[in-house]
Amino acid sequence: MSSIKQFQVTFDCAEPERVARFWCEVLGYVVPPPPEGFATWDDFDRSLPAEEQGSAFACVDPSGVGPRLFFQRVPEGKTVKNRLHLDVRVGTGLVGDERLAVLEAECARLIALGAERVQLLPADGVNESCLVMRDVEGNEFCLD
Numbered sequence: 001m002s003s004i005k006q007f008q009v010t011f012d013c014a015e016p017e018r019v020a021r022f023w024c025e026v027l028g029y030v031v032p033p034p035p036e037g038f039a040t041w042d043d044f045d046r047s048l049p050a051e052e053q054g055s056a057f058a059c060v061d062p063s064g065v066g067p068r069l070f071f072q073r074v075p076e077g078k079t080v081k082n083r084l085h086l087d088v089r090v091g092t093g094l095v096g097d098e099r100l101a102v103l104e105a106e107c108a109r110l111i112a113l114g115a116e117r118v119q120l121l122p123a124d125g126v127n128e129s130c131l132v133m134r135d136v137e138g139n140e141f142c143l144d
Contacts, residue, residue, distance in 0.1 A: 008058075008068040009086070012078075013137050016057040016071035022136045023069055025113050026088060029059040078138050087130070087144040095128060103131050103143050110143075 013019045024030060031041065038044040045053050055073040060066075090106045091099040107117055110133060118132040118140065131143040 006067070008070050010070045010072060011139065012074040013071050013139075014073065014077065015137070016055065016073050019135065019137055019139075020057040020059045020069065020071045022113055022115075023071075024059045026110060026115075026135075027059075027066070027069075028062070029066070029069065030062045032058060032060045082140045085139070086141045088141060089144050091128065091130075091144060095123070099123075100129055103129065106143050107131050107133065 011019060011023075020031070034041045034044045038047070041057075048055075056071065058068055058070045060068050088106070091102045094102055103120075107115075111117060114136040116134040116138075118134055121127075121130050121132060121142075123129045128144075133141055133143060135141060
């Protein structure tokens, strides 16, 4: 039997720091300390060749439980639906109107951060309701 592996989730994006800071707010993640020898991430970034400056950023779960999120600059924009997305679990264990109220409250908070509401997927007898959203660069995710 193989052991469980750690993993990170990587986002392709145009503005890595902007998208990373959005997800820090969504998930309660934090920016990790800069590499040894640098007082700030800005100091580290300025040490890179000009073409690499601003090309990546990361955030981590302060409890160490969740995966690291890594954001890398790519030249092309998003053009189609994501093949992978995050489900932000805010309504776990809730059903009906109570669940919808929690989803709507979190949706309003995330819209204030720059997210976009796409659509409500109502409960269907098998799955509970969830809200499809987009982050600050249009990547889909669900409030579940």
